[in-house]
Amino acid sequence: MYFRNRAEAGRLLAKKLIKYKGQPVTIMALSPGAVIVGAQIAMHLHASMAMLLTEGVYLPGEFDALAGLSSEGTYTYNNMLTAGQIEEMVGEYNQYIEQQRIEKRHRLNLLLGRNGEINRDTLRRHAVVVVSDGLPNGFSIDVASDFLDTIAIGKLIIACPIASVPSVDRMHLLADEICCLSVIDNYIETNHYYDENTIPDISGALKVMNNIVQNWHKS
Template identity: 40%
Template sequence: MYFENRRVAGDILADQLFDEYRWEDCAIIALNSGGVLVAEPIAEKLHSVLTMLLSEEITIPSEDLVLGEISQNGNFVKNRNLSDGQFDEYSRELFNVFEQLKREKIQKINRLIGDGGTISLDLLRGRNIIVVSDGFIDSSTIDVVLDFIKPIEYRRIIAASPVASIKAVDRLHVSADEIHILDVKNNYLDTNHYYNDNNVPPLKDVINKISNIVLNWK
């Protein structure tokens, strides 16, 4: 399945979610700028707050190895494909590189979000949390979200995306209470491949969309 653009795909997901969640207390977490474009019509139709959680992979270039991801609150979540023993070994041997990469990535995230700051957990507390991506490639961003919301009580986690890999869907079946995926790919290509229009606005414009979402409630 291919989509005209991310907003059109988001409209389809919004229609799927409307009957059950229009009158429920929901908060939406988008996982990147493309995810915000998918989430925008969902938030408008469900009258939900919309936030974005940024994260960055920590990769050891010399080893071609992804150790995990760090989110904008500074928490690091290890790559679940590594055993605890493997991760401990790599993190000890490459400790200085690992720590430097973490500092660089959190600085990059802070530059990106600027005055937008981190997500307030109070916006999510006690609500149904709808996690939206423009494409779930693997389980890494899912694990980052679960780590981020761990300190709070919430009702349900609903995952929504126009497209996802089989591997990501398998993980979502375990970690989410409900999933809405329009197309599951056995051989997942680059996320942009599934959209005819890949025009994603600059991050500052995306953040403005988030700030103004209440004005666009339908």
């Protein structure tokens, strides 16, 4: 399935989630691209928005991340690795990993600043819709789930226009409800599934989220 742009994909997801309109709901986007998708859902459901970013921690010569650090400080190991593999890597590269964590945390703080901090009161006892613009794997939703485990949310919903088969399997394990428009057997890369790929920078994404309430009337 292909989409003209991320806004179109967001409107299609919003139609499937319209039953939550007027309820205590918060949209949590996982990237600036996901903000464009999530903004459409937030406008239609009259919901607030937040953004949770992730920085991967990579070991030298490795293609897949060992772990992910969220912008809220939670740290999640890649579920594709066994406990034995993680223990071996951490033992061998402990100092390097700690340095990576410090650098990634600093980078996330610089990117988001105080304006990007998530108000946990907007998540507590709410239905939280975690939104991605595309999921080639389930790593980012693992990070999001670990963060949300620190908060007493009401319900976890994962929404995305496109996802790989392994991602959908992971969603079924983590979420109370999933909303996915298209499951891809051979996932290429997220931009491939959109005709237009205009994505804001972090500052632009924060502005989109801050303007959500003013745009409720447009839904």
